[in-house]
Amino acid sequence: MDKVLVSSCLLGQPVRYDGKTHTLRHPLISQLIAQQRVVSFCPEVAGGLPIPREPAEIVESRIVTNNGVDVSAEFARGAKLALAQCQVNNIRFALLKESSPSCGRNTIYDGTHSGRKVTGMGWTAQLLEQNGIRVFSEEQLPVLNKVLG
Known part of the structure; x- marks a missing residue:
């Protein structure tokens, strides 16, 4: 059975x-956990960022905090570590937190730190997809359930 890389915040961490968390309570998540098919991962923490940390958004080709600090290196490191985790565990599917500059699958914040969302992908989601790992957001659980069979 396929394992699934899941954003740690969605698992209550x-x-x-x-x-804070963004705990996702859904029968599919409970089932995957019970079957020991979940690999929990937070690319931002893995990349070296602290908890808590300043909010960050993608601005052109960089990721910048609301105070103007460039945290691109940490986000890039976290994305590469997420990919490595998938490769080591033969993971072909990921369930990531929508709108995050790391994990956003369909939307991200627009880079102005004003709360507006735009169509786009976070750096981790994009790297995983580029390497053949299908990425889903918490808004796409029925589709993930279907592909997992």
Whole structure:
């Protein structure tokens, strides 16, 4: 059975920029956990960023905090580590937190730190997809369930 890389915040771990969780309660998640098919991962923490941390958004080709600090290196490192985790565990599917500059699958914040979202992908989601790993957001659980069979 396929394992799934899952954003740690969706699994109840307080790793978000604000030190909180975004726990996803859904039968599919419970089933995957019970079957030991979940590999929990937070690319931002893995990349070396602290908890809590300043919110960051993609601005052109960089990721910048709301105070103007460039954290691109940490985000890039986290994305590469997520890919390595998938490769080591033969993971072909990921369930990532929508709108995150790392994990956003369909939307990200627009880079102005004003709360507006635009169509786009976070750096980890993009790297995984480029390497053949299908990425889903928490808004796409029925589709993920279907492909997992």
